[in-house]
Amino acid sequence: MSHIRTRLAAAAVAVLAGASALAAAPSASAETTVTAVAGEQGVYRVTGPDALNSAWDLCKDGQTCFWQNANAGGWIWVVPYCGLNNVPGWFNDRASSVWNRGGGPAEIYAGYDRSGYMGTVARWWRGNLASAHNDRLTSVDVRCGS
Numbered sequence: 001m002s003h004i005r006t007r008l009a010a011a012a013v014a015v016l017a018g019a020s021a022l023a024a025a026p027s028a029s030a031e032t033t034v035t036a037v038a039g040e041q042g043v044y045r046v047t048g049p050d051a052l053n054s055a056w057d058l059c060k061d062g063q064t065c066f067w068q069n070a071n072a073g074g075w076i077w078v079v080p081y082c083g084l085n086n087v088p089g090w091f092n093d094r095a096s097s098v099w100n101r102g103g104g105p106a107e108i109y110a111g112y113d114r115s116g117y118m119g120t121v122a123r124w125w126r127g128n129l130a131s132a133h134n135d136r137l138t139s140v141d142v143r144c145g146s
């Protein structure tokens, strides 16, 4: 878990570094920030010009990531562990896109503790959740090693 946090922190630094480079250009003034949300394990608030779209690169190899909005937009939840994870409170029923770069397929559920199975996100798949699954994710089981 700690390495996941470290890796995302490194990603945040990279994003900030990129923003700094952009800031050197005359027309760029905004920057993207990634901030851990207190009390919500694995949830990061993303703000700035890239926050609404295409923040796929915040998800690193080995991680399973969900975003608040379609197309990797909005806040991100990096699933902290292999196996069962209940979605942290703020993120509950908000996930709209996913990139599964984790250790195995990710089963997604509409209820806590693997209740209300909705489907399985294949390893390496990324994209928007089906409309029937949009804003319904409450628990996920990342089946690492399978």
Ligand SMILES: [Ca+2]
Pocket: 067, 068, 069, 070, 093, 094, 095, 096, 134, 135
């Ligand atoms: Ca959403």
